[in-house]
Amino acid sequence: MSATADLHSLDYATPLDPLTLRHIGLIAGEGRFPILLAQAARDRGISVTAVGINGITSPELADYVDTMRWVEFGQFNRLIQICHEHNIRQAIMAGRVKHRSIFQISKMDGRGMKLLARSVSRKADDLLGAVTREFAIENIEMLDSTLLLRQCMPPSGLLTPNCPPTQEILDDIEFGKPLANAIAGHDIGQTIVVKQGAVIAVEAMEGTNQTILRAGEIAGEGCVVVKVAKPRQDRRFDVPVLGLTTVKKLIQARGRAIAFPGSQALFFEVEEAVALAESRGITLLAW
Template sequence: MIGKIGLIAGNGRFPIIFAQSARKKGIEVVAIGINEETSKELEKFVNKIYWLGVGELEKLLKILREENIRSVVMAGQVRHKLLFDKDIKIDQRMQFLLGNLRNKKTDSIIGAVARLLEFKGIKVLSSIIFLSDCLPKKGVLTKLLPDERVLKDIEFGRKIAKAIAGLDIGQSVVVKDKVVLAVESIEGTDEAIRRAVRYGKDGIVVIKVTKPRQDMRFDV
């Protein structure tokens, strides 16, 4: 039985939704917010919150140790491109971790952080552990059904999205009339969509897929 859980929070609403669900189950939530990413609104939904920079890995470990947290979840996007910003502080622990990676893809960085936490005796749980009611069912989720043109674009874009996901470049492509308008990379899905709108205007189709070996602990 989990009585207390650490929430390493990225951007968006996901961390808030997770915190609300966990607290409804009587679980104490200690959040670690990332200055460059996490909404201040999260403070209203957790028992306690700490703040740190995206490159302050040693501070993260210290917080978890002092709070005696044995289980954590990672919820919300963290734009790993921030680690390449010269104005972002990168501590020695993070520098060492990055320096020992074969590459600096998103999965490589987050996976290395997860392995470090596990090595320290902190279990990394699935971010959807309390959110089964929030997951969509298979099928159309909107009132508007896809027409023949959209279905053809979905089939066209899905193959491309699967290919880039397999290379860990991104998980989304945006197409229109079987023309690729944008391929997601380090900027993330939202920015890829905005870029596509500049070229395709209305009627664009966004296809997002899972990676071949997607880790549901921190990548939903």
């Protein structure tokens, strides 16, 4: 199998049954994703060795895992050593590492630098694909990051029954979808914000929250956020993540709806997010 085919493969050679997992490594970025994943693993009796990145990963994660270790961003050799020390054969990457971190390489080790240098580009897929291949060389298998969190992937449908979409919102979603797919297909970003048939903002490296806030500043109230997975999303990394924070940012931007592909995105803290959205007249729609 070529590197490219491997990188974009959705079907793993041995479809994994979470029940057979006993011990995983958790390569943790920022936010709630690693914490929720650690909780889900604990609920299933899977022991977790987490490796956090100083300044990025929440220290709170330590409370939810069996073993917590820390590295600096880019200390890739140390990361691999830790995995070997703890006999990790299967690992999951969870939580965003701000993409801009790749320009802050002061603490990178030699292997981290080589990894960066070997990437065809610094697009997310290339970088994370290179990380995944390095783990594979060390006989550490990177698993689908949504494996233990399927309950966080909403099926298609309206999440906010008390706030159904207006025709205008539906039109904006239909307008935005192919454009968001194009942006994601080029691995530029996952999010665009539209309003009344105009593209207000496109996400690149600034992230979803900043993109939403910018759109509100440019176009005022009524923006619609369309967030998508890549056309051939590799679930081992960079799965679209939404949650309570996304709704809060949309409120700050005076927006009216968030739409995303059902069963292809993780939606965290969904109950709080839905309650908050409905209290502000915001539509959350999985298509």
